[in-house]
Amino acid sequence: MTEKTVEKHNFDTDAKKILHLMIHSLYSNKEIFLRELISNASDATDKLRFKALSNDELYENDVNLRVRLSVDKEAGTLTIEDNGIGMSRDEVIDNLGTIAKSGTTDFFKQLSNDQSKDNQLIGQFGVGFYSSFIVADKVSVITRLAGADKSEAVLWESTGEGEYSIEGIEKESRGTVVTLHLRDEDREFLDDWRLREVIRKYSDHIGIPVEVLTTKCDEEGKKTDHDKWEKINKAQAIWIRSKSDITDVEYQEFYKHLSHDFVDPLLWSHNRVEGKNDYTSLLYIPSKAPWNMFNRDHKHGLKLYVQRVFIMDDASQFIPNYLRFIRGLIDSNDLPLNVSRELLQDNKVTQTLRNACTKRVLTMLERLANSNAEKYQIFWKEFGSVLKEGPAEDLSNRTNIASLLRFSSTNCDDSEQTISLADYVSRMKKEQDKIYFLTADSYQAAKTSPHLEQFKAKGIEVILMYERIDEWLMSYLLEFESKKFQAISKADLDLSKFEDDREKEKREDTEKAFESVVERTKAYLGERVKDVRTTLKLSETPAIVVTDGLDMGTQMAKLLAASGQQAPEVKYIFEINPEHVLVKKMSEEADEAIFGRWVEILFGQAMLAERGSLENPSQYLISVNQLLAKG
Known part of the structure; x- marks a missing residue:
């Protein structure tokens, strides 16, 4: 040998x-x-x-x-x-x-x-x-x-x-x-x-x-x-046994066998269906997210069995991508034993099982949310960002998914995402017909945003969104319980229904009085902005920028840029607060060069608050230094 x-x-x-x-x-x-x-x-x-x-x-x-x-x-x-x-x-x-x-x-x-x-x-x-x-x-x-x-x-x-x-x-x-x-x-x-x-x-x-x-x-x-x-x-395969004969410990150990996880699952659902389609599903929701949840090489956790014969791991055909954290198995009596991934794609049984598993998972989460808010928060902290992909991916279950989402809001004192859309709607003002929200880079940026000033003054709750996926989510989540969503950083925001006659009259008078200031500001900024106008929605801030209703928002542009895609240029509308001392001082300035320095500073501040950066920082600093030297 x-x-x-x-x-x-x-x-x-x-x-x-x-x-x-x-x-x-x-x-x-x-x-x-x-x-x-x-x-x-x-x-x-x-x-x-x-x-x-x-x-x-x-x-x-x-x-x-x-x-x-x-x-x-x-x-x-x-x-x-x-x-x-x-x-x-x-x-x-x-x-x-x-x-x-x-x-x-x-x-x-x-x-x-x-x-x-x-x-x-x-x-x-x-x-x-x-x-x-x-x-x-x-x-x-x-x-x-x-x-x-x-x-x-x-x-x-x-x-x-x-x-x-x-x-x-x-x-x-x-x-x-x-x-x-x-x-x-x-x-x-x-x-x-x-x-x-x-x-x-x-x-x-x-x-x-x-x-x-x-x-x-x-x-x-x-x-x-x-x-x-x-x-x-x-x-004996655990999933073919009667549920009444299986202990919680057995379910937990089988989960660890399937997933090679070392932590007990958060919850599970064992379901046997007989009729037009015969199948058994045993689905688990883990307690902890896998470390590679957002990696491209992350695999789905479902195993496929046919008549108790193992067919494949990573059976992604039976669960949508936004539920990729699910672990477990499906055992079908209706699929052929020699079924391949290619055959599964176009198989009607596959689609039926996919729909059934999706509804089963969403029902599990709904029951958990309604029965144990504390345990649901454990789930949300681990998998909430993944679930937010759902409204874009699964139109047929968009309403069910929306009810499972959790956010922070101006009604809270911390960044914990505990507010459901149903909670928000239940607290809406009588005359309020829209769900107001704000997207930002971080919780702190959202909480301190100047866009919130008028809402705080009027006691209107705003949902605060600060995760990267939120802007993308809101481009698909259009309404909830017949209430449309309204981004408060958009130019089409209209709070006139919350104003009394005195406030409306004051707004109209102010717009007329500041027409010349608005025109001078437009002339200075030129193509750098889409428009300039006055606003009375600010109390402590001299100016802000907003985007037109149909234009791409700041956070979406950042999301595209971060993913390496070419984002279109965002043209902002510049809004100035005529009641702020700095705007009044600017309006009184007759020298156009100095007036331009004021515009540069107020516009730069507004862009920093909105985007966190400036396209031309040196131009902003020169304006600041010139006014400081003049003072």
């Missing part, structure tokens, strides 16, 4: 950091390593079952799928073996030689000095296999891909110190064998009772047998029978 070559490879820097975190007890609960390895083995058998639909030779005359655990107390090893799909050499390097293929830098940015928080975060990162190093100082993996020659097996080994070795070997049977060389302080996992306890706790729901090699002894400790494999778990 040809001598096999052992190859040495190094983990990358980020991978070494993760291994170091695990080895030094990042996880407070060590036993979860076994749950992760059994889950991986179960996934491997699912994939074999699916591949064998089109090629039953992959079974290699062994159709009884299983996971087996055995120990060698003298050697101090625990072995987890499956007869699933196995791996090729390239797959071993890809799956075991690389930790979480992308985004490790982003992950480390989120780490803190709080071990409990980091524990949850690394669970979301998805590095289940590497939890082996919590209890082992060496891990060996022997694997052969189903259908491959016995000489194509691979041995992977690592001590978790930053490198691993790969060697070609022979293996008679398909599947994977993981052997853990346990540390002395973790040899409790060599005890039969401890393995049984962990399996029943975490893996009772696994749909294939999880077996432990047992030895029968008499009272004197002598063997009375041959070693045999004993099934420990129920080995």
